[in-house]
Amino acid sequence: MGNITNINGVCKKQDLTPYIGYFCGYVPVELIHAAGFTPVRLLQGPPPGEVAGRYMQPFCCSFARSLLEGLGDGTYAHLSAVVMPHTCDTIRNLSDLVGSAAPRMRVLRLMVPTVTHTSEAADFMLAETGALKEALEELAGEEVSGERLFQSIRLYNRCRNALAGLRALGFDNRTLYSAYLAFQLMDPEDFLDLMGAPSRLSASLEESLSPASHLSCPQPSSPPPPGGKREAPRLFTPPAYFSPPLEGKGVSHPAASRPFKDPSRPDAAGYEEQARLAAPGIGRIKVALVGGPVPQLEFFDLLEEYGLEVVWDDLCTASRFAAGTVRESGDPLRALAERYLRRRPCPTKRDPDNRREEELLAGIAAGGARGVVFVQQAFCEFHSFDYPGLKRRLDAESIPSVRLDLEHPFAPTGQMRTRLQALSEMMSEGR
């Protein structure tokens, strides 16, 4: 097995780094963590360039193109592997293109069923999750016990509960969605520490929002101290990932300078008071946000500019991924398979009961949203199929909405601003 190093309490082959990248919210991160790796979601690579152009047509979304660019140009070279699920047609095909663009990158495939509501799909998901577990064990060089898996499940459940509590306290868009993104980029223990330690959270968020900040993972060229634990990054991001607020727009981030505690912790006394102080001023307009991956924090600043407060979301990189815990009893592998298969569906999954539409309306009602912002990656066919039906339903309920298509790098176009302005005015008139 070669030399081994202790990383995060788990023995692994020395040539491995403790990070495994994953491509979407259908990947059971608890399993990666239990195998001794830190799961790191690949949210946004460098702007699509030579590598993406060599392998992918321009009519593929820039989200996928930028991830391939990052894999091909070495941005993600320090990952031990990437886990690629079968979700949309683009990501499915991308799993093969990685083999050409980054031949040294190990790809672990996860065949997530498109159907989520049948017993055969549940059994297939269980079998696929089991196959992923075996692949991770092979990579780590040791078995993942049921108890270890439960430890990771419990840890991630605490993170998910902490995030759910955060929304209820009314932080501004950027702070809230920074936390969602950090959850997908960090070791869960570090994330919980950050959520529970006010000074560290505010410092980290301030740092992440700074133009000078490029918090990135240690490269393989900087090995851990002999016998010591590798220093984990607080936020794992490619360079320039978290960018500063839109210049000159007067966006403030009160939460970033306020004490902040994890509500799931016993020492949360006074938390509500902190949140009250951190909450943006009254007068903002509540909206629901629906769409695909939105890794660009500048987008949330843009919403702030128009006085829009996100009270509910169905985003790939936020609630859709984070909401819903894993059962902490019985067979842990089956518990994981069930949670990921039955989670809030994304458009790549069969939705025979039209759950997306029903949950949107329920979310609007629960959050008191007055309108909806649809936000999707340009060229995302799956979201484009769902959009007309959702829009029609909102129109029938007299709920105004706009649709914005994102590209990477993010640039708030005049069209985006016009649409948001129009939505803001419509909702203001309706007060």
Next chain:
Amino acid sequence: MGKRLKLPCEETMKETMTAYYTEAFTSDRPKAWVTSGAPVELLLAADVIPIFPENYGAMIGAQRLGGDLCSAAGDLGFDDCVCSYARCTIASTERGEGPLGALPAPDLLLACNNGCGTMFKWYEVLSRRFRVPLLFFDTPYCDGEPTPREKEYLVRQLERIIADLGDILGREVDRDRLWETLRLSSDTARLWTEIQELRKARPCPLNSPDMFLHMALIVTLRGTETAYRYYQEMLAQVRERVEAGIGAVEGERYRLLWDHIPPWYALRDFFGFCAELGACFAVDTYTNVWRGEFDPYRPLESLAECYQMVMPNLRLPWRAAMYVDYIREYAIDGFVIHSNHSCKSYCLGEYEIARRITAETGVRGVILEADMVDPKFYSESQVKQMMAAFLESLD
């Protein structure tokens, strides 16, 4: 423009397709809209009339109605990145327009995602629009052949589809009839394969645009006696051509491979232009998809294998190897890849496949940007200039 050399059986095909659509429009039997890669044999065994919106999309494209209908779909909220087959047929339904008006409303839907994920999204839209049940066959991306866990998943889904079909129709699917349908479907696919194999002859007896027309029956009527008899007739006529040394393109000078669904609106214009320059497309990846054969004695297992292992659902190394084999077996001089704007599943990987073909065979190709139905992504003059230059480079 190079005139296409027609087979005598084309008249039979026209009559057959007219009869098929007439029955679809007038019959009281239950009707199902079905994707081209779904196990239609189950519907035939249940005495359901299958209707293929993709086939209708091709007709819309060929009759150059795609531009207007795709634009109408835009008014309904479907943007340009959505599959143009889906866009034009959804708009056709809503506006009652198309070569035959709107297709007859379905009683149920059957979709399979072995071609792309688009299929189930499109059929979910249809299911909500018509308020009819959607039966769905989920085929995992295939690494050469099904794994045991994939096979179990596939077979259990087929069992569920058969049970659901029985519930919807109020009668059980006839297993004897399924056996007979699978046998007929296999025999028909075997004839289709033999026809494809005859294209290896020099000169090539059938150009790809011929195959795009003749494929109508293997798509819509496979599993029926009608399709089987038709391809018997066609096979005999193609054999005669080969024996007589008659080529589809007069003075065949270049033998090419075509990849992907064609731009239907430019079928005559593009392929006619190439034929004038002596280029015959002796093989294409698209019409070879319908080669699948079954073992009627293992009905569900072989349905599972066959429908999972279709070309667009194979991982890239398998697809690339298939293309390389075509290049060698059909003595191809160059290839043309259609980068089809509204078909990501089939297109993604084309750039890499093109490089692998050239690396392994030395044969070069070009990539043509267009769309199968929506003409706004097609520039006739640019495409012709590119093809002329490419063919010249092959000399």
